[in-house]
Amino acid sequence: MTQLFRVDEQTCKSSGELGLAMLELIRELYPIGRSITGPGLRATVQRLSKIVPLQITEIPTGTHVFDWTVPDEWWVEEAYVEDVKGRRVIDMRNSSLHIVGYSVSVDTEMTLSELKPHLHSLPAHPDWVPFRTSYYNRNWGFCVAERVLQSLTEGPYRVVIRSHLGAGSLTLAEYVHRGTSDEEVLVFAHDCHPSLANDNLSGLAVAINLAAYVRPRVMRYTYRFVFAPATIGSITWLAVNEPQLHRIKHGLVLCLLGNRGPLRYKETRSGDTAIDRAAWHVLRTEFSSSLRLGFSPWGYDERQFASPGINLPVGAIMRSQSGEYPEYHTSADNLDLLSPESLGESWLACLKIFEALEGNVSYRNLQAKGEPQLGRRGLYRQTGGYYTDVPERQMAFLWLLNQSDGMHSLLDIAQRAQLPFKVIADAATELECVGLLAPA
Amino acid sequence: MTQLFRVDEQTCKSSGELGLAMLELIRELYPIGRSITGPGLRATVQRLSKIVPLQITEIPTGTHVFDWTVPDEWWVEEAYVEDVKGRRVIDMRNSSLHIVGYSVSVDTEMTLSELKPHLHSLPAHPDWVPFRTSYYNRNWGFCVAERVLQSLTEGPYRVVIRSHLGAGSLTLAEYVHRGTSDEEVLVFAHDCHPSLANDNLSGLAVAINLAAYVRPRVMRYTYRFVFAPATIGSITWLAVNEPQLHRIKHGLVLCLLGNRGPLRYKETRSGDTAIDRAAWHVLRTEFSSSLRLGFSPWGYDERQFASPGINLPVGAIMRSQSGEYPEYHTSADNLDLLSPESLGESWLACLKIFEALEGNVSYRNLQAKGEPQLGRRGLYRQTGGYYTDVPERQMAFLWLLNQSDGMHSLLDIAQRAQLPFKVIADAATELECVGLLAPA
């Protein structure tokens, strides 16, 4: 008898409680000053390692990774702007967003006019602090609420950034759960953003809890969870792991999974792979109002997986699109934006996508001429004639028997029947039990 | 010159009158107590045989037919429930629906409480009697209007069913009209339902009158009309005729064709066969508001033809879907539900589908470089310049000349031109007459 991974009732029910736990994890990770390298990034993956032990790989500064080079490592001791009375009008201790990522050191005095070119604010959102970086262009700067900026007098101000920028390494972290097959499902989440909640802490929380869920379970596929900085991190990971990439058969980039609003699935580059079909089938049959987004070379690390020289079937799952919600990359992307229900539901949706990938096998109808007599096998109502509806399980039996001709997998059949994958998969098991279906 | 079956004006006009005749036939068949075997079924096919002589085949009880076995034959002498004063509160003489199909014999006295598990009613429709059966589970029961059920006192009641259930046979009936080719068009109608008008008497009336229409005519295809009980009947017919099934190139299941409302065509399993294209083209160009239904393994005997081991291109034509009109399988599916116009139109639609199947040949344009000069052949207006519309016949000429490159049949062209098949077929004959088209 075929025994495949199933998301049971208990798991579905547990997603609410898990959502709360994920929110707590995010609350803990939120203040850490992350960047694409450095101690904040390391602290983050070490916290995740308490949930599932991650294998850490440090890639040295200067390593050539495709068209890029691993940059210097960066961290900031302190960063502030002080007025003549010694009051810190901007101070990184209040939020890791205040410092422009990869700012060089500075310790000088200047007037507001001189300082202004180094200050970033959002006039349209006067209370929000933007997130800005200057990874590949040596510079320095502060991010500040427009309202604060407007309140500043001409100065002079003392400007202090004590940052460290030099040879070091970029931190990659991963967890691999071996399945019965070497074929892999890749789950990728970026981990380089400072104090932003939905982007990227929601993705980290969902990914690490998916790892925790599959860890004790027997799976058909090998599941590889990768945590790395956006862009340079995924490129570095791809470059380092290039010889093994052929094992990746399906993949998902996770991001922006904690806000309210419907789930969105973004297609792979070709839009018609198994992960596209599995993910979208799960979302449209089990998560109402879900949206499907066409592929675009804009977004997160799915861009790297979709580059023509890599071309892996990696989709993305999210609740918002990068840049398309107003709080994106500002201090307003904080814990208030998140809902534990959304986090839990995002996690459950991913599990159900795994379920569809794991269970997408094909059967053969052993009584293929006419419909078999389900009644004498206890799979059909005993009294015929009048009825008002047909139960899903009944329809699942009929679709399975009709389509199990060796050319249709369970996912094909679930799609055609417009039934949740689990309904089809469970019905297939029942039909296999009574000898009507056999693995194709 | 190619001479193919055409549905002429006279035939179209006659459909109204024929609808009335079909309604009379249905009125005559309505009271007969049919089941999947037995004398009611035989009486029904004998009445149809008066219109077109049917070949009857009796398949003995116990015959193995694929996964099924031909059941015992069943009939009922009498069936009633009598109160202490000898009044029959339920009596099968009033309607063949009162007895649950395949009820075993019983003659006993019991209180209402004891009787109730054997009574079937429809609380949502208190005046209607449901249709119920227990073909494969030995049991007995009565169907009754909820209003009658509510009026019953505690009893006791005498319950009498004198039924006969034992070795016999299942009755198949068919008529074959030989065409110039051995390739067959199958028309199937189930004939096992008791006093229900739309289901299945409308299908029988339309099918037998299609047989009557083609009988005196020269057809390209061989037309096979099969009358058999639903499910077990079609399975039995398939099992008995398995070696000849390869001859069936197109098929239609007819049912639920007498009620008001638009025609519906239900696709074959693959949805893209010639019968799908012919039937839907006819319906959408000539019968307004027609609907197209995707294939589903729910419905009538198209399910058996669509099983993966049989896999014949058999669609279904109907005006309602089984289970999706409230009167379905109740005493309210009576003659009031039927309209003679609907019956006539259903018959005409089938004939026009035959017309498209018969006439779906390909031509070759003999003057394929530029448009030929239709004017000097009398096929184009003599005065050019201002015009306000282009007649259908004119457009048919132009589409035929443009598309007759050996890769497009008349049905292909009619579909692309969005013109009725007959307009294209008649125009093709005209172009063939003047030497512009030749059979491809």
Add this chain to the structure above:
Amino acid sequence: MTQLFRVDEQTCKSSGELGLAMLELIRELYPIGRSITGPGLRATVQRLSKIVPLQITEIPTGTHVFDWTVPDEWWVEEAYVEDVKGRRVIDMRNSSLHIVGYSVSVDTEMTLSELKPHLHSLPAHPDWVPFRTSYYNRNWGFCVAERVLQSLTEGPYRVVIRSHLGAGSLTLAEYVHRGTSDEEVLVFAHDCHPSLANDNLSGLAVAINLAAYVRPRVMRYTYRFVFAPATIGSITWLAVNEPQLHRIKHGLVLCLLGNRGPLRYKETRSGDTAIDRAAWHVLRTEFSSSLRLGFSPWGYDERQFASPGINLPVGAIMRSQSGEYPEYHTSADNLDLLSPESLGESWLACLKIFEALEGNVSYRNLQAKGEPQLGRRGLYRQTGGYYTDVPERQMAFLWLLNQSDGMHSLLDIAQRAQLPFKVIADAATELECVGLLAPA
């Protein structure tokens, strides 16, 4: 470095002024009495020759051209209807529309009753004179406003037509601009209509000015501009040039391009050729409200190019469909119907279609693993993090890098990116300049 034809800003701006010049040209050509042969046709192409020198070919009467024969040449010296007082109640000197095309000579006296079968009017538009012809049926007649017709007394009238109908020739005119390749783009406009402005003078004005624009420029394709009478002219041209037709890789029929309202592109016979894709992409991304029309064997000379024995990929571009605007083929199709903006925009749209055809080459991404680092090449913003939108040029870079795998041309990429072709083509040039793309 690949250097391809581009429609620059200056050209776009010049289209308004050119629209006015085209309107002047049309005003000059409007009064000329054109037909499918004769001096009016010759005068028209000679006027066009002043803009770009056309090569004239005269095809003698009686020449067999596929299924047709080149007709007698026709012209009219004078044509009028005179009342007893010598007043001309209808006179061709007032409008070339008054005489039915190819009318034979007549000089007789008759009553209104006798005359009426020879008079054509439009009761629904009492002030408009229709355009009528009788090319292949010897006859004579006058076209007249219904209001004039109603005012006529019983007569008698003197009816005079002095026409010449005899051996002569049919006039073809063309201009060929040689490209670096022998492969051709065909531009066809019919030139046989008398005093009608939109049909066909707008087409002539746009076509000759397209020829003038490409004349001094280096093009990849050879551009062939053909001016010929509708139907018999295109058929004659095809018959005479049959051995060279294989060089035509893309084509456009131009007509009805001067009226207000959106641009319309009518598909080639197959609907999926390069010209279909180029033309529709340009229209839908750069000309708002554009419409796409399916192929139909009705319309203008695209019918001949689409005949199965010719089967060239020739679409049509227009602002109205023949027969589908009320003024079509009446005296109301005059200069008031035209807008210089529409003429200019039609011309510009055709140039942009040429741009897409010329530039539809394929590139290969030379840094195909992951995204290349655009920042260090000056092609990406220096400061990351918060942003609110992504510029078109940025998206064009990313789409080009993602899709340049040797299987997608620039037009494929522009379609997928939903960006104007020029944005993609210009971005490709930039990427080629920095060594990220190379011709595939």
